[in-house]
Amino acid sequence: MSGHPMVKSEQVHKSFGPIEVLKGIDLEVRAGEVFCIVGPSGSGKSTFLRCINHLEKINAGRLYVDGHLVGYRQRGNKLYEMREREVATQRRDIGMVFQRFNLFPHMTAAENVMEAPVQVKGLRRAEARERAERLLARVGLADRVDSYPSQLSGGQQQRVAIARALAMEPKLMLFDEPTSALDPELVGEVLDVMRALAEDGMTMIVVTHEMGFAREVGDSLVFMDGGVVVESGHPREVLANPRHERTKAFLSKVL
Amino acid sequence: MPDPEKTPTSAPVPAPRDAVPPEAIKAVPVRHYGRWVSAVGVLVLLGLLVQAFAGADIRWEVVGDHLTYDTVLRGAWETLWITLLSMLIGVVLGMLLAVMRLSSNPVLSSVAWGYIWFFRGTPVLVQLYLWFNLSLIFEVLNVGFYKDEMNQVITSFVAALLGLGLNEAAYMAEIGRAGILSVDPGQTEAAHALGMNSAKTTRRIVLPQAMRVIIPPTGNEFINMLKTSSLVSAISHEELFLASTNVSSRNLAVMEMLIVATVWYLILTTVFSIGQYYLERHYSKGSGRGLPPTPLQRIRAQLTSFRTRSQVGGERI
Numbered sequence: 001m002s003g004h005p006m007v008k009s010e011q012v013h014k015s016f017g018p019i020e021v022l023k024g025i026d027l028e029v030r031a032g033e034v035f036c037i038v039g040p041s042g043s044g045k046s047t048f049l050r051c052i053n054h055l056e057k058i059n060a061g062r063l064y065v066d067g068h069l070v071g072y073r074q075r076g077n078k079l080y081e082m083r084e085r086e087v088a089t090q091r092r093d094i095g096m097v098f099q100r101f102n103l104f105p106h107m108t109a110a111e112n113v114m115e116a117p118v119q120v121k122g123l124r125r126a127e128a129r130e131r132a133e134r135l136l137a138r139v140g141l142a143d144r145v146d147s148y149p150s151q152l153s154g155g156q157q158q159r160v161a162i163a164r165a166l167a168m169e170p171k172l173m174l175f176d177e178p179t180s181a182l183d184p185e186l187v188g189e190v191l192d193v194m195r196a197l198a199e200d201g202m203t204m205i206v207v208t209h210e211m212g213f214a215r216e217v218g219d220s221l222v223f224m225d226g227g228v229v230v231e232s233g234h235p236r237e238v239l240a241n242p243r244h245e246r247t248k249a250f251l252s253k254v255l
Numbered sequence: 256m257p258d259p260e261k262t263p264t265s266a267p268v269p270a271p272r273d274a275v276p277p278e279a280i281k282a283v284p285v286r287h288y289g290r291w292v293s294a295v296g297v298l299v300l301l302g303l304l305v306q307a308f309a310g311a312d313i314r315w316e317v318v319g320d321h322l323t324y325d326t327v328l329r330g331a332w333e334t335l336w337i338t339l340l341s342m343l344i345g346v347v348l349g350m351l352l353a354v355m356r357l358s359s360n361p362v363l364s365s366v367a368w369g370y371i372w373f374f375r376g377t378p379v380l381v382q383l384y385l386w387f388n389l390s391l392i393f394e395v396l397n398v399g400f401y402k403d404e405m406n407q408v409i410t411s412f413v414a415a416l417l418g419l420g421l422n423e424a425a426y427m428a429e430i431g432r433a434g435i436l437s438v439d440p441g442q443t444e445a446a447h448a449l450g451m452n453s454a455k456t457t458r459r460i461v462l463p464q465a466m467r468v469i470i471p472p473t474g475n476e477f478i479n480m481l482k483t484s485s486l487v488s489a490i491s492h493e494e495l496f497l498a499s500t501n502v503s504s505r506n507l508a509v510m511e512m513l514i515v516a517t518v519w520y521l522i523l524t525t526v527f528s529i530g531q532y533y534l535e536r537h538y539s540k541g542s543g544r545g546l547p548p549t550p551l552q553r554i555r556a557q558l559t560s561f562r563t564r565s566q567v568g569g570e571r572i
């Protein structure tokens with residue numbers, strides 16, 4: 001796996017008021033890679049993911065997606081904040097899947113998937129509907145197209161959420177603990193979809209506690225703690241022979 | 256709802272071969288004596304009330320005649336119009352104020368705050384008078400492209416709409432704000448992550464969900480408005496109440512005309528309540544609780560189930 005760098009993070013800092021949550025994150029995600037982030041609660045994993053599509057503004061450092069600065073334009077050595085429209089345009093290419101699904105409850109599965117293509121890309125409804133049906137079939141929900149989220153199981157909802165993100169044809173997918181809110185017997189169906197996605201060559205950043213998935217599907221893994229990357233490497237390497245004490249302590253608890 | 260294909264089916268517990276089926280329970284139901292006593296009491300009181308009114312000195316034929324009297328009908332029509340238009344102003348301006356109030360722009364949010372502070376803090380009756388008498392301080396209205404004498408512009412009807420509508424907007428703003436705040440912030444986040452801008456997110460994602468919280472109190476506001484519109488009589492606009500009392504000052508049937516007005520107010524509020532019911536149904540789409548059948552559907556189901564009783568299972572509608 002050695003595509004061009006899809007995400008590049010240089011000394012990214014992020015504070016909420018006086019609390020510094022990210023204290024200089026350096027990492028690089030290559031195109032086509034499955035990049036796993038693990039770490040204890042509160043270590044800043046979600047915050048970092050949210051910085052990548054500018055749901056949070058970083059305070060210092062540089063963050064690039066596909067070679068472009070996230071949320072800013074650089075002229076000379078001056079940074080200009082992007083307008084809302086430009087930020088929205090950047091986000092189109094980045095899909096995000098949330099821990100709590102965040103499906104639109106007043107829309108059916110198909111409508112959830114169609115919403116952004118129609119509203120943002122101006123796709124015709126018939127075309128969007130076709131695309132939605134195709135994507136829902138791909139995540140194994142061909143027969144639930146017209147169900148409302150409340151009529152679906154957690155695993156099914158999360159698969160709809162993945163289809164919804166894919167409908168924008170992103171070049172990068174962010175997963176924030178996509179299986180943490182699921183009953184254990186439903187975790188597998190979501191991981192299967194993600195595995196298939198990885199095999200199709202999608203670039204994915206996955207925050208997860210599923211070490212089995214990281215080991216099997218992951219190409220790289222970082223261990224974050226206290227707002228810094230403590231350790232990184234190939235998942236099998238890091239998970240089998242953690243070098244840092246903090247990594248060892250964490251892994252001994254979750255494995 | 257678990258996926259039927261994925262959930263492992265637990266092995267059925269084998270029933271013991273020759274187990275005797277348990278005896279059906281035959282118990283004495285709890286007797287609600289209190290209910291019976293209170294029901295009888297209420298019925299007796301109702302009877303007394305009916306008796307009192309039947310014996311009272313009311314000329315019911317006058318009530319009946321005047322229910323469809325021209326002046327009264329025109330008044331009812333006027334009340335309906337004022338209510339609908341004032342509510343339209345209230346809802347549109349109110350939603351705008353709600354969004355402004357929640358905006359991160361401090362100018363917008365403080366303007367909205369000031370508006371709500373002023374209009375909630377003063378009586379509607381005073382506001383009606385203020386609008387109606389605007390020509391006392393501004394003789395002409397001049398907005399560049401349009402110029403006219405103020406008392407030509409501010410008729411009693413316009414004063415009524417401004418007084419009631421602008422006041423209502425302040426209340427609708429608070430209702431709207433509560434509705435918007437009731438929507439999970441994760442929804443906005445998901446929409447933004449998909450590349451939707453704020454305006455689209457508000458219109459397509461947040462407001463439709465806020466509607467479920469907004470509609471019930473808005474229905475209340477509608478019905479309140481129907482009744483509050485009677486205050487417009489104070490600036491001598493002939494709506495239902497003023498129309499009825501005007502008639503009674505001619506035919507001297509004071510109580511009768513008030514009953515006529517009462518009946519019309521009840522008719523109007525009933526019609527509005529039915530409208531509210533259907534609107535709530537529309538916006539509860541996807542709320543998980545299946546929609547209960549409408550009364551019409553229920554009647555239709557009854558009729559068809561009489562015809563095809565043998566096929567229609569107990570639950571199906």
Ligand SMILES: Nc1ncnc2c1ncn2[C@@H]1O[C@H](COP(=O)(O)OP(=O)(O)OP(=O)(O)O)[C@@H](O)[C@H]1O
Binds near residue numbers: 021042043046047
């Ligand atoms: N909007 C916010 N305002 C203030 N503090 C915040 C905000 N969002 C996150 N934090 C804080 O930032 C820290 C890191 O949060 P974050 O959600 O990134 O952790 P995490 O690694 O994803 O944890 P978890 O595994 O529990 O999801 C926490 O201490 C949290 O309280």
Ligand SMILES: [Mg+2]
Binds near residue numbers: 045046047176177
């Ligand atoms: Mg998190």
